[in-house]
Amino acid sequence: MKAIRIHRFGGPENLVLDEVPDPEPGPGQVVIDVGAAVLGHLDVDIMRGVSRLPFALPHVMGLEAVGRISALGPGVTGWAIGDRVLPSIIVTCGVCRFCRGGDDALCVDLRYQGKTFAERMVCEAAHLTRISMDLPDEQVVAVPTTFGTAWHMLFTRGNLRFGETVLINSVGSGIGSAAVQLAAGAGARVIGTASSDEKLAKAADLGMHHGINYRTESVVEQVRKLTGGLGADLVFEHVGGDSFRWGLESMATNGRMTICGAHSGEVVPVDLIELFRGQRSVIASFGYSKNEAARCLDLAARGAVRPVIHATYPLAEAAAAVTAMERRENFGRIALVMR
Ligand SMILES: [Zn+2]
Incomplete structure (x- = not known):
């Protein structure tokens, strides 16, 4: 063969x-x-x-x-x-x-x-x-790895709730485009980042409410503007490097950030003072369970999400x-x- x-x-x-x-x-x-x-x-x-x-x-x-x-x-x-x-x-x-x-x-x-x-x-x-x-x-x-991983990050680890604001980094990736659909479907307000307006337009078709082009705009400033200065309740971060840094700074006081990847930088500086004074949580997430994958396959079979x-x-x-x-x-x- x-x-x-x-x-x-x-x-x-x-x-x-x-x-x-x-x-x-x-x-x-x-x-x-x-x-x-x-x-x-x-x-x-x-x-x-x-x-x-x-x-x-x-x-x-x-x-x-x-x-x-x-x-x-x-x-x-x-x-x-x-x-x-x-x-x-x-x-x-x-x-x-x-x-x-x-x-x-x-x-x-x-x-x-x-x-x-x-x-x-x-x-x-x-x-x-x-x-x-x-x-x-x-x-x-x-379906399984993209949606399963996104499910594990958003719901199991990130505890995303109806009405919360979530920042999803790199909505153009497989996992990003899956997270947009799951978060919007769960009643969250979805802000997404991407490297082009074209990718942002496609993510909007999947349910994203606000798009930020990180090549031309400051992600932190735009998130603050869109949330009345509060920041995002949950940040969905799977890129590493600069994306991790702006994710940290975009978190609301008492906010959470789930992380699962580091392709754009595995070692990053963290301001510990800002982190604990704002009671912000960085939550690591790895993979997904068979049950989570099965749920996501069922969603796809019913047309509730689109790979x-x-x-x-x-x-x-x-x-x-x-x-x-x-x-x-x-x-x-x-x-x-x-x-
Ligand atoms: Zn085992």
Whole structure:
């Protein structure tokens, strides 16, 4: 079969379309004919060798996919060849204190399944979700991580309530465009930032109430102006660097900020005096639970949220797809389609 592999860490030029042996399912595993996969920032980190996760080279790229079961390993029950399924990007132990508490992403024995940028992949049958909705593959696969992560940040960690004001950074990203829809749907007043007026217009179509172009306007000043000087009750921050800094300064007194990413700067200065005198909370958020992903898939199946796909590329053009994402050209997610 064909697969996108890296033989060394670096830029998109290292993504090679290789011919590799078909995967064989072990006990408790299935093989899936991949229909579509999506790109995420973690894929870029893995490609560049900065993910802080152990990957041996050569490595088949990709973390998220949807497809149909094409082979069953020994001992697999409850699944049949042809079933449309979505494998979890992580495999968890199911028995540690975090798994038992529903915090799947914090599992002490967590590992990534991945290897989805390929015609076929192998995965654990215990970590599959059955897909019965009519949406095309590239939209289905765009739901769990973007909407699940946004749900976890907004509601589970950020405790967003009806009528509150939320500042969502970088609404053009997959997770940003998901957060806009979830927050607006939950009755919050949504202020969003983006690098262009075009992206802001698209976010407005998804329910964003006020847009701030961070290349031409001061985010902190605009948030203060829009909130009568109070600031945002909740800041949704997934970018890092300057975005984290203006998020801190845009928080209301007694406000919260949930964070889950740092691609634009992993180490940032924080004014501790302002933080504690204003009783402001910075709340870390990691991943999402299977229950949160299931809720979001149900919302998408009912048309209550819309997974936003910027573009689809054939598997062979993975390098072009990653390049587009690294240039932040996208509004929504970029998918690879195998058919
Ligand atoms: Zn566990």
